[in-house]
Amino acid sequence: MDWDFIKDMLVALGFPYHFVKIIVTCLTSTTFALTVNGSPLKFLKAKRGLRQGDPMYPLLFVLGMEYLSPILKCTSQDESFMFHLRWLESFTDASGLHANSSKSAIYLAVLSKEHQFDILRQINLPLRKLQFRYLGVPLNSRSISAFDCEKLIFLLPKKVIKQVNSICRSFFWHYDGIDSKPGNVKWDSLCKPKKEGGLGIRNLEIWNLAAIGKIAWHISSLQESLWVRWVHGVYTKGGNWLIFNPPVTASWAFKKLCKVKGLVSQWLSAVQYSVSSVYDSLRVPSPPVKWASLVSLMMTLVVFVVVEVNLLSTYSLAVTIVSNALFSSPHGLM
Known part of the structure:
Protein backbone atom coordinates (compact mmCIF):
# COMPACT_ATOMS: atom_id res chain seq x y z
CA MET A 1 0.00 0.00 0.00
CA ASP A 2 1.47 3.35 -1.07
CA TRP A 3 2.37 5.82 1.68
CA ASP A 4 0.92 8.79 -0.23
CA PHE A 5 -2.39 6.92 -0.44
CA ILE A 6 -2.42 6.33 3.33
CA LYS A 7 -1.62 9.99 3.97
CA ASP A 8 -4.42 11.15 1.65
CA MET A 9 -6.89 8.80 3.35
CA LEU A 10 -5.99 10.08 6.83
CA VAL A 11 -6.42 13.68 5.68
CA ALA A 12 -9.71 12.92 3.92
CA LEU A 13 -11.09 11.22 7.04
CA GLY A 14 -10.39 14.34 9.08
CA PHE A 15 -7.45 13.28 11.24
CA PRO A 16 -5.45 16.18 12.76
CA TYR A 17 -2.46 17.34 10.73
CA HIS A 18 0.00 16.70 13.59
CA PHE A 19 -1.30 13.15 13.98
CA VAL A 20 -1.01 12.49 10.24
CA LYS A 21 2.56 13.82 10.29
CA ILE A 22 3.52 11.41 13.10
CA ILE A 23 2.02 8.42 11.25
CA VAL A 24 3.78 9.34 8.00
CA THR A 25 7.09 9.71 9.86
CA CYS A 26 6.67 6.22 11.36
CA LEU A 27 6.02 4.79 7.90
CA THR A 28 8.78 6.55 6.00
CA SER A 29 11.50 5.88 8.61
CA THR A 30 11.28 2.11 8.11
CA THR A 31 14.56 0.30 7.43
CA PHE A 32 15.42 -3.37 6.88
CA ALA A 33 18.59 -5.41 7.18
CA LEU A 34 19.38 -8.82 5.71
CA THR A 35 21.23 -11.31 7.90
CA VAL A 36 23.88 -13.45 6.20
CA ASN A 37 25.77 -16.07 8.23
CA GLY A 38 24.47 -14.51 11.42
CA SER A 39 25.68 -10.99 10.64
CA PRO A 40 23.39 -8.14 9.45
CA LEU A 41 24.29 -6.38 6.23
CA LYS A 42 23.79 -2.72 5.37
CA PHE A 43 20.36 -1.32 6.25
CA LEU A 44 17.94 -0.80 3.37
CA LYS A 45 15.36 1.97 3.39
CA ALA A 46 11.77 1.03 2.58
CA LYS A 47 9.91 2.85 -0.18
CA ARG A 48 6.31 1.67 0.26
CA GLY A 49 4.07 -0.82 2.06
CA LEU A 50 3.14 -1.67 5.64
CA ARG A 51 5.17 -3.91 7.91
CA GLN A 52 3.53 -7.10 9.15
CA GLY A 53 3.71 -7.24 12.93
CA ASP A 54 3.51 -3.46 13.25
CA PRO A 55 0.69 -2.58 15.73
CA MET A 56 -0.49 0.14 13.34
CA TYR A 57 -0.64 -2.19 10.34
CA PRO A 58 -4.22 -3.57 10.73
CA LEU A 59 -5.65 -0.14 11.60
CA LEU A 60 -4.04 1.63 8.65
CA PHE A 61 -5.02 -1.20 6.33
CA VAL A 62 -8.67 -0.96 7.39
CA LEU A 63 -8.63 2.81 6.82
CA GLY A 64 -7.15 2.25 3.37
CA MET A 65 -9.87 -0.26 2.49
CA GLU A 66 -12.47 2.40 3.25
CA TYR A 67 -11.60 3.79 -0.18
CA LEU A 68 -12.93 0.60 -1.76
CA SER A 69 -16.42 0.73 -0.23
CA PRO A 70 -17.72 3.80 -2.10
CA ILE A 71 -16.24 2.45 -5.34
CA LEU A 72 -18.26 -0.76 -5.01
CA LYS A 73 -21.37 1.17 -4.03
CA CYS A 74 -21.16 3.52 -6.99
CA THR A 75 -20.32 0.87 -9.57
CA SER A 76 -23.14 -1.41 -8.37
CA GLN A 77 -25.59 1.31 -9.39
CA ASP A 78 -24.17 1.40 -12.92
CA GLU A 79 -26.44 -0.33 -15.45
CA SER A 80 -23.44 -2.01 -17.08
CA PHE A 81 -22.24 -3.40 -13.74
CA MET A 82 -21.77 -7.19 -13.81
CA PHE A 83 -19.25 -8.19 -11.15
CA HIS A 84 -16.94 -6.41 -8.74
CA LEU A 85 -13.48 -7.34 -10.00
CA ARG A 86 -13.94 -5.47 -13.28
CA TRP A 87 -14.07 -2.21 -11.36
CA LEU A 88 -11.06 -2.61 -9.07
CA GLU A 89 -8.55 -1.00 -11.38
CA SER A 90 -9.18 2.48 -9.93
CA PHE A 91 -8.60 1.16 -6.43
CA THR A 92 -5.40 -0.56 -7.54
CA ASP A 93 -4.10 2.60 -9.19
CA ALA A 94 -4.81 4.70 -6.10
CA SER A 95 -3.62 2.36 -3.36
CA GLY A 96 -0.89 0.39 -5.10
CA LEU A 97 -2.44 -2.89 -3.97
CA HIS A 98 -2.54 -5.71 -6.50
CA ALA A 99 -4.29 -9.06 -6.20
CA ASN A 100 -1.87 -11.97 -5.81
CA SER A 101 -3.02 -14.41 -8.49
CA SER A 102 -1.23 -17.33 -6.82
CA LYS A 103 -3.28 -16.78 -3.63
CA SER A 104 -6.56 -15.77 -5.26
CA ALA A 105 -9.44 -17.75 -6.70
CA ILE A 106 -13.03 -17.17 -7.76
CA TYR A 107 -16.12 -18.98 -6.46
CA LEU A 108 -19.28 -18.90 -8.61
CA ALA A 109 -22.81 -20.03 -7.86
CA VAL A 110 -26.14 -20.17 -9.69
CA LEU A 111 -24.63 -19.13 -13.02
CA SER A 112 -24.85 -20.69 -16.43
CA LYS A 113 -21.76 -22.17 -18.05
CA GLU A 114 -21.75 -19.30 -20.55
CA HIS A 115 -21.67 -16.62 -17.83
CA GLN A 116 -19.03 -18.51 -15.89
CA PHE A 117 -16.81 -18.73 -18.96
CA ASP A 118 -17.25 -15.00 -19.65
CA ILE A 119 -16.28 -14.04 -16.09
CA LEU A 120 -13.27 -16.36 -15.98
CA ARG A 121 -12.04 -15.07 -19.35
CA GLN A 122 -12.03 -11.45 -18.16
CA ILE A 123 -10.75 -11.97 -14.61
CA ASN A 124 -8.14 -14.65 -15.36
CA LEU A 125 -8.36 -16.34 -11.95
CA PRO A 126 -8.72 -20.08 -11.26
CA LEU A 127 -12.21 -21.38 -10.49
CA ARG A 128 -12.52 -23.18 -7.15
CA LYS A 129 -15.33 -24.89 -5.31
CA LEU A 130 -16.37 -24.78 -1.67
CA GLN A 131 -15.18 -25.75 0.83
CA PHE A 132 -12.09 -23.69 1.59
CA ARG A 133 -10.47 -22.45 4.78
CA TYR A 134 -10.09 -18.94 6.11
CA LEU A 135 -7.81 -18.59 9.14
CA GLY A 136 -8.15 -22.34 9.66
CA VAL A 137 -11.95 -22.30 9.75
CA PRO A 138 -13.70 -24.30 6.99
CA LEU A 139 -16.21 -22.25 4.99
CA ASN A 140 -18.86 -24.28 3.28
CA SER A 141 -22.42 -23.94 2.08
CA ARG A 142 -23.22 -27.16 3.93
CA SER A 143 -22.61 -28.21 7.52
CA ILE A 144 -18.99 -29.03 8.31
CA VAL A 289 -28.24 -45.69 38.43
CA LYS A 290 -30.67 -48.60 38.37
CA TRP A 291 -33.39 -46.89 36.39
CA ALA A 292 -31.22 -46.00 33.38
CA SER A 293 -31.99 -49.27 31.58
CA LEU A 294 -35.72 -49.10 32.32
CA VAL A 295 -36.63 -45.96 30.41
CA SER A 296 -36.31 -44.74 26.84
CA LEU A 297 -34.36 -41.68 25.77
CA MET A 298 -37.53 -39.56 25.71
CA MET A 299 -38.40 -40.49 29.30
CA THR A 300 -34.87 -40.09 30.67
CA LEU A 301 -35.32 -36.38 31.41
CA VAL A 302 -38.62 -37.01 33.24
CA VAL A 303 -37.14 -39.65 35.51
CA PHE A 304 -33.98 -37.58 35.93
CA VAL A 305 -35.88 -34.53 37.20
CA VAL A 306 -38.07 -36.65 39.48
CA VAL A 307 -35.06 -38.26 41.11
CA GLU A 308 -32.72 -35.24 41.26
CA VAL A 309 -35.26 -32.69 42.48
CA ASN A 310 -36.54 -35.14 45.10
CA LEU A 311 -40.20 -34.57 44.26
CA LEU A 312 -40.94 -37.93 45.92
CA SER A 313 -39.78 -39.16 49.28
CA THR A 314 -37.33 -41.85 48.22
CA TYR A 315 -35.34 -42.87 45.19
CA SER A 316 -36.89 -46.34 45.05
CA LEU A 317 -40.43 -44.96 45.15
CA ALA A 318 -39.73 -42.68 42.19
CA VAL A 319 -38.28 -45.51 40.13
CA THR A 320 -41.15 -47.84 41.00
CA ILE A 321 -43.90 -45.40 40.03
CA VAL A 322 -42.30 -44.37 36.76
CA SER A 323 -41.47 -47.95 35.83
CA ASN A 324 -45.03 -49.11 36.55
CA ALA A 325 -46.44 -46.24 34.47
CA LEU A 326 -44.26 -47.21 31.52
CA PHE A 327 -44.86 -50.95 31.61
CA SER A 328 -48.62 -50.55 32.22
CA SER A 329 -48.97 -48.45 29.07
CA PRO A 330 -50.60 -50.36 26.16
CA HIS A 331 -47.71 -49.21 23.95
CA GLY A 332 -45.00 -50.28 26.36
CA LEU A 333 -41.70 -48.42 26.25
CA MET A 334 -41.55 -45.56 23.74
Whole structure:
Protein backbone atom coordinates (compact mmCIF):
# COMPACT_ATOMS: atom_id res chain seq x y z
CA MET A 1 0.00 0.00 0.00
CA ASP A 2 1.47 3.35 -1.07
CA TRP A 3 2.37 5.82 1.68
CA ASP A 4 0.92 8.79 -0.23
CA PHE A 5 -2.39 6.92 -0.44
CA ILE A 6 -2.42 6.33 3.33
CA LYS A 7 -1.62 9.99 3.97
CA ASP A 8 -4.42 11.15 1.65
CA MET A 9 -6.89 8.80 3.35
CA LEU A 10 -5.99 10.08 6.83
CA VAL A 11 -6.42 13.68 5.68
CA ALA A 12 -9.71 12.92 3.92
CA LEU A 13 -11.09 11.22 7.04
CA GLY A 14 -10.39 14.34 9.08
CA PHE A 15 -7.45 13.28 11.24
CA PRO A 16 -5.45 16.18 12.76
CA TYR A 17 -2.46 17.34 10.73
CA HIS A 18 0.00 16.70 13.59
CA PHE A 19 -1.30 13.15 13.98
CA VAL A 20 -1.01 12.49 10.24
CA LYS A 21 2.56 13.82 10.29
CA ILE A 22 3.52 11.41 13.10
CA ILE A 23 2.02 8.42 11.25
CA VAL A 24 3.78 9.34 8.00
CA THR A 25 7.09 9.71 9.86
CA CYS A 26 6.67 6.22 11.36
CA LEU A 27 6.02 4.79 7.90
CA THR A 28 8.78 6.55 6.00
CA SER A 29 11.50 5.88 8.61
CA THR A 30 11.28 2.11 8.11
CA THR A 31 14.56 0.30 7.43
CA PHE A 32 15.42 -3.37 6.88
CA ALA A 33 18.59 -5.41 7.18
CA LEU A 34 19.38 -8.82 5.71
CA THR A 35 21.23 -11.31 7.90
CA VAL A 36 23.88 -13.45 6.20
CA ASN A 37 25.77 -16.07 8.23
CA GLY A 38 24.47 -14.51 11.42
CA SER A 39 25.68 -10.99 10.64
CA PRO A 40 23.39 -8.14 9.45
CA LEU A 41 24.29 -6.38 6.23
CA LYS A 42 23.79 -2.72 5.37
CA PHE A 43 20.36 -1.32 6.25
CA LEU A 44 17.94 -0.80 3.37
CA LYS A 45 15.36 1.97 3.39
CA ALA A 46 11.77 1.03 2.58
CA LYS A 47 9.91 2.85 -0.18
CA ARG A 48 6.31 1.67 0.26
CA GLY A 49 4.07 -0.82 2.06
CA LEU A 50 3.14 -1.67 5.64
CA ARG A 51 5.17 -3.91 7.91
CA GLN A 52 3.53 -7.10 9.15
CA GLY A 53 3.71 -7.24 12.93
CA ASP A 54 3.51 -3.46 13.25
CA PRO A 55 0.69 -2.58 15.73
CA MET A 56 -0.49 0.14 13.34
CA TYR A 57 -0.64 -2.19 10.34
CA PRO A 58 -4.22 -3.57 10.73
CA LEU A 59 -5.65 -0.14 11.60
CA LEU A 60 -4.04 1.63 8.65
CA PHE A 61 -5.02 -1.20 6.33
CA VAL A 62 -8.67 -0.96 7.39
CA LEU A 63 -8.63 2.81 6.82
CA GLY A 64 -7.15 2.25 3.37
CA MET A 65 -9.87 -0.26 2.49
CA GLU A 66 -12.47 2.40 3.25
CA TYR A 67 -11.60 3.79 -0.18
CA LEU A 68 -12.93 0.60 -1.76
CA SER A 69 -16.42 0.73 -0.23
CA PRO A 70 -17.72 3.80 -2.10
CA ILE A 71 -16.24 2.45 -5.34
CA LEU A 72 -18.26 -0.76 -5.01
CA LYS A 73 -21.37 1.17 -4.03
CA CYS A 74 -21.16 3.52 -6.99
CA THR A 75 -20.32 0.87 -9.57
CA SER A 76 -23.14 -1.41 -8.37
CA GLN A 77 -25.59 1.31 -9.39
CA ASP A 78 -24.17 1.40 -12.92
CA GLU A 79 -26.44 -0.33 -15.45
CA SER A 80 -23.44 -2.01 -17.08
CA PHE A 81 -22.24 -3.40 -13.74
CA MET A 82 -21.77 -7.19 -13.81
CA PHE A 83 -19.25 -8.19 -11.15
CA HIS A 84 -16.94 -6.41 -8.74
CA LEU A 85 -13.48 -7.34 -10.00
CA ARG A 86 -13.94 -5.47 -13.28
CA TRP A 87 -14.07 -2.21 -11.36
CA LEU A 88 -11.06 -2.61 -9.07
CA GLU A 89 -8.55 -1.00 -11.38
CA SER A 90 -9.18 2.48 -9.93
CA PHE A 91 -8.60 1.16 -6.43
CA THR A 92 -5.40 -0.56 -7.54
CA ASP A 93 -4.10 2.60 -9.19
CA ALA A 94 -4.81 4.70 -6.10
CA SER A 95 -3.62 2.36 -3.36
CA GLY A 96 -0.89 0.39 -5.10
CA LEU A 97 -2.44 -2.89 -3.97
CA HIS A 98 -2.54 -5.71 -6.50
CA ALA A 99 -4.29 -9.06 -6.20
CA ASN A 100 -1.87 -11.97 -5.81
CA SER A 101 -3.02 -14.41 -8.49
CA SER A 102 -1.23 -17.33 -6.82
CA LYS A 103 -3.28 -16.78 -3.63
CA SER A 104 -6.56 -15.77 -5.26
CA ALA A 105 -9.44 -17.75 -6.70
CA ILE A 106 -13.03 -17.17 -7.76
CA TYR A 107 -16.12 -18.98 -6.46
CA LEU A 108 -19.28 -18.90 -8.61
CA ALA A 109 -22.81 -20.03 -7.86
CA VAL A 110 -26.14 -20.17 -9.69
CA LEU A 111 -24.63 -19.13 -13.02
CA SER A 112 -24.85 -20.69 -16.43
CA LYS A 113 -21.76 -22.17 -18.05
CA GLU A 114 -21.75 -19.30 -20.55
CA HIS A 115 -21.67 -16.62 -17.83
CA GLN A 116 -19.03 -18.51 -15.89
CA PHE A 117 -16.81 -18.73 -18.96
CA ASP A 118 -17.25 -15.00 -19.65
CA ILE A 119 -16.28 -14.04 -16.09
CA LEU A 120 -13.27 -16.36 -15.98
CA ARG A 121 -12.04 -15.07 -19.35
CA GLN A 122 -12.03 -11.45 -18.16
CA ILE A 123 -10.75 -11.97 -14.61
CA ASN A 124 -8.14 -14.65 -15.36
CA LEU A 125 -8.36 -16.34 -11.95
CA PRO A 126 -8.72 -20.08 -11.26
CA LEU A 127 -12.21 -21.38 -10.49
CA ARG A 128 -12.52 -23.18 -7.15
CA LYS A 129 -15.33 -24.89 -5.31
CA LEU A 130 -16.37 -24.78 -1.67
CA GLN A 131 -15.18 -25.75 0.83
CA PHE A 132 -12.09 -23.69 1.59
CA ARG A 133 -10.47 -22.45 4.78
CA TYR A 134 -10.09 -18.94 6.11
CA LEU A 135 -7.81 -18.59 9.14
CA GLY A 136 -8.15 -22.34 9.66
CA VAL A 137 -11.95 -22.30 9.75
CA PRO A 138 -13.70 -24.30 6.99
CA LEU A 139 -16.21 -22.25 4.99
CA ASN A 140 -18.86 -24.28 3.28
CA SER A 141 -22.42 -23.94 2.08
CA ARG A 142 -23.22 -27.16 3.93
CA SER A 143 -22.61 -28.21 7.52
CA ILE A 144 -18.99 -29.03 8.31
CA SER A 145 -18.02 -32.55 9.30
CA ALA A 146 -16.79 -33.79 12.67
CA PHE A 147 -13.32 -34.19 11.13
CA ASP A 148 -13.23 -30.47 10.28
CA CYS A 149 -14.32 -29.54 13.79
CA GLU A 150 -11.51 -31.56 15.38
CA LYS A 151 -9.00 -29.12 13.87
CA LEU A 152 -10.67 -26.11 15.50
CA ILE A 153 -9.11 -26.25 18.95
CA PHE A 154 -9.18 -23.10 21.05
CA LEU A 155 -7.87 -22.27 24.52
CA LEU A 156 -11.02 -21.06 26.27
CA PRO A 157 -10.72 -19.05 29.50
CA LYS A 158 -12.93 -20.21 32.37
CA LYS A 159 -15.05 -17.07 32.12
CA VAL A 160 -15.90 -17.86 28.49
CA ILE A 161 -16.75 -21.47 29.38
CA LYS A 162 -19.01 -20.23 32.18
CA GLN A 163 -20.83 -17.88 29.80
CA VAL A 164 -21.32 -20.63 27.21
CA ASN A 165 -22.67 -23.00 29.86
CA SER A 166 -25.02 -20.27 31.06
CA ILE A 167 -26.44 -19.83 27.53
CA CYS A 168 -26.85 -23.60 27.08
CA ARG A 169 -28.49 -24.00 30.49
CA SER A 170 -30.90 -21.13 29.78
CA PHE A 171 -31.83 -22.58 26.39
CA PHE A 172 -32.30 -26.07 27.86
CA TRP A 173 -34.62 -25.05 30.70
CA HIS A 174 -36.21 -21.81 29.47
CA TYR A 175 -36.00 -22.12 25.64
CA ASP A 176 -33.84 -19.02 25.17
CA GLY A 177 -30.23 -18.04 25.72
CA ILE A 178 -30.66 -14.94 27.88
CA ASP A 179 -32.68 -16.13 30.88
CA SER A 180 -30.50 -16.00 34.00
CA LYS A 181 -32.82 -18.11 36.15
CA PRO A 182 -31.27 -21.38 37.38
CA GLY A 183 -32.53 -24.71 36.10
CA ASN A 184 -34.30 -27.41 38.06
CA VAL A 185 -31.17 -29.55 38.15
CA LYS A 186 -27.48 -28.69 38.40
CA TRP A 187 -25.79 -28.44 35.02
CA ASP A 188 -22.97 -30.74 36.16
CA SER A 189 -25.56 -33.45 36.81
CA LEU A 190 -26.95 -33.08 33.30
CA CYS A 191 -23.43 -33.57 31.91
CA LYS A 192 -23.16 -37.08 33.38
CA PRO A 193 -23.52 -40.07 31.03
CA LYS A 194 -26.98 -41.61 30.78
CA LYS A 195 -25.93 -44.74 32.64
CA GLU A 196 -24.96 -42.50 35.58
CA GLY A 197 -28.32 -40.72 35.61
CA GLY A 198 -27.41 -37.77 33.36
CA LEU A 199 -28.36 -36.80 29.83
CA GLY A 200 -24.96 -37.31 28.20
CA ILE A 201 -24.30 -33.59 27.58
CA ARG A 202 -20.60 -32.85 27.26
CA ASN A 203 -18.94 -30.94 30.08
CA LEU A 204 -17.42 -28.04 28.13
CA GLU A 205 -14.59 -27.34 30.57
CA ILE A 206 -13.38 -30.96 30.61
CA TRP A 207 -13.87 -31.32 26.86
CA ASN A 208 -11.76 -28.22 26.24
CA LEU A 209 -8.98 -29.65 28.41
CA ALA A 210 -9.07 -32.90 26.45
CA ALA A 211 -8.98 -30.99 23.15
CA ILE A 212 -6.06 -28.84 24.30
CA GLY A 213 -4.29 -32.06 25.26
CA LYS A 214 -4.26 -33.02 21.59
CA ILE A 215 -2.06 -30.01 20.89
CA ALA A 216 0.36 -31.27 23.55
CA TRP A 217 0.22 -34.71 21.89
CA HIS A 218 1.09 -33.16 18.51
CA ILE A 219 4.21 -31.65 20.08
CA SER A 220 5.14 -34.86 21.88
CA SER A 221 4.69 -37.07 18.80
CA LEU A 222 6.55 -34.61 16.55
CA GLN A 223 3.66 -34.15 14.13
CA GLU A 224 4.61 -32.43 10.88
CA SER A 225 3.49 -28.81 11.30
CA LEU A 226 5.02 -25.37 11.51
CA TRP A 227 3.60 -24.92 15.03
CA VAL A 228 5.34 -28.07 16.35
CA ARG A 229 8.65 -27.07 14.79
CA TRP A 230 8.32 -23.60 16.31
CA VAL A 231 7.73 -24.96 19.83
CA HIS A 232 10.75 -27.27 19.64
CA GLY A 233 12.91 -24.58 18.08
CA VAL A 234 12.00 -21.75 20.47
CA TYR A 235 11.12 -23.47 23.75
CA THR A 236 12.27 -27.08 24.18
CA LYS A 237 15.38 -26.73 21.95
CA GLY A 238 15.94 -30.48 21.80
CA GLY A 239 14.87 -31.11 25.40
CA ASN A 240 12.20 -33.47 26.69
CA TRP A 241 8.74 -32.01 26.11
CA LEU A 242 7.19 -34.29 28.76
CA ILE A 243 9.15 -32.63 31.58
CA PHE A 244 9.41 -29.17 30.06
CA ASN A 245 8.38 -26.21 32.23
CA PRO A 246 7.42 -22.93 30.50
CA PRO A 247 9.53 -19.83 31.19
CA VAL A 248 8.07 -16.86 33.01
CA THR A 249 8.03 -14.84 29.79
CA ALA A 250 5.82 -17.39 27.98
CA SER A 251 2.32 -16.39 26.94
CA TRP A 252 -0.80 -17.30 28.89
CA ALA A 253 -1.85 -19.73 26.15
CA PHE A 254 1.46 -21.61 26.19
CA LYS A 255 1.48 -21.80 30.00
CA LYS A 256 -2.07 -23.18 29.85
CA LEU A 257 -0.94 -25.77 27.31
CA CYS A 258 1.92 -26.89 29.56
CA LYS A 259 -0.46 -27.17 32.51
CA VAL A 260 -2.87 -29.36 30.55
CA LYS A 261 0.10 -31.44 29.38
CA GLY A 262 0.50 -32.70 32.95
CA LEU A 263 -3.17 -33.76 33.09
CA VAL A 264 -2.93 -35.87 29.93
CA SER A 265 0.66 -37.07 30.33
CA GLN A 266 -0.35 -40.75 30.12
CA TRP A 267 -1.73 -40.15 26.62
CA LEU A 268 1.23 -38.23 25.18
CA SER A 269 3.16 -41.38 24.29
CA ALA A 270 0.22 -43.06 22.57
CA VAL A 271 0.23 -43.77 18.85
CA GLN A 272 -3.14 -42.01 18.45
CA TYR A 273 -4.95 -39.44 20.56
CA SER A 274 -8.70 -39.62 21.06
CA VAL A 275 -10.35 -36.54 22.53
CA SER A 276 -13.39 -38.60 23.57
CA SER A 277 -11.28 -41.19 25.40
CA VAL A 278 -9.25 -38.53 27.22
CA TYR A 279 -12.49 -36.74 28.13
CA ASP A 280 -13.79 -39.92 29.77
CA SER A 281 -10.54 -40.36 31.68
CA LEU A 282 -10.53 -36.77 33.00
CA ARG A 283 -14.15 -36.90 34.13
CA VAL A 284 -14.88 -38.07 37.69
CA PRO A 285 -17.32 -41.00 37.30
CA SER A 286 -20.45 -41.47 39.39
CA PRO A 287 -22.11 -44.76 40.39
CA PRO A 288 -24.52 -46.07 37.74
CA VAL A 289 -28.24 -45.69 38.43
CA LYS A 290 -30.67 -48.60 38.37
CA TRP A 291 -33.39 -46.89 36.39
CA ALA A 292 -31.22 -46.00 33.38
CA SER A 293 -31.99 -49.27 31.58
CA LEU A 294 -35.72 -49.10 32.32
CA VAL A 295 -36.63 -45.96 30.41
CA SER A 296 -36.31 -44.74 26.84
CA LEU A 297 -34.36 -41.68 25.77
CA MET A 298 -37.53 -39.56 25.71
CA MET A 299 -38.40 -40.49 29.30
CA THR A 300 -34.87 -40.09 30.67
CA LEU A 301 -35.32 -36.38 31.41
CA VAL A 302 -38.62 -37.01 33.24
CA VAL A 303 -37.14 -39.65 35.51
CA PHE A 304 -33.98 -37.58 35.93
CA VAL A 305 -35.88 -34.53 37.20
CA VAL A 306 -38.07 -36.65 39.48
CA VAL A 307 -35.06 -38.26 41.11
CA GLU A 308 -32.72 -35.24 41.26
CA VAL A 309 -35.26 -32.69 42.48
CA ASN A 310 -36.54 -35.14 45.10
CA LEU A 311 -40.20 -34.57 44.26
CA LEU A 312 -40.94 -37.93 45.92
CA SER A 313 -39.78 -39.16 49.28
CA THR A 314 -37.33 -41.85 48.22
CA TYR A 315 -35.34 -42.87 45.19
CA SER A 316 -36.89 -46.34 45.05
CA LEU A 317 -40.43 -44.96 45.15
CA ALA A 318 -39.73 -42.68 42.19
CA VAL A 319 -38.28 -45.51 40.13
CA THR A 320 -41.15 -47.84 41.00
CA ILE A 321 -43.90 -45.40 40.03
CA VAL A 322 -42.30 -44.37 36.76
CA SER A 323 -41.47 -47.95 35.83
CA ASN A 324 -45.03 -49.11 36.55
CA ALA A 325 -46.44 -46.24 34.47
CA LEU A 326 -44.26 -47.21 31.52
CA PHE A 327 -44.86 -50.95 31.61
CA SER A 328 -48.62 -50.55 32.22
CA SER A 329 -48.97 -48.45 29.07
CA PRO A 330 -50.60 -50.36 26.16
CA HIS A 331 -47.71 -49.21 23.95
CA GLY A 332 -45.00 -50.28 26.36
CA LEU A 333 -41.70 -48.42 26.25
CA MET A 334 -41.55 -45.56 23.74
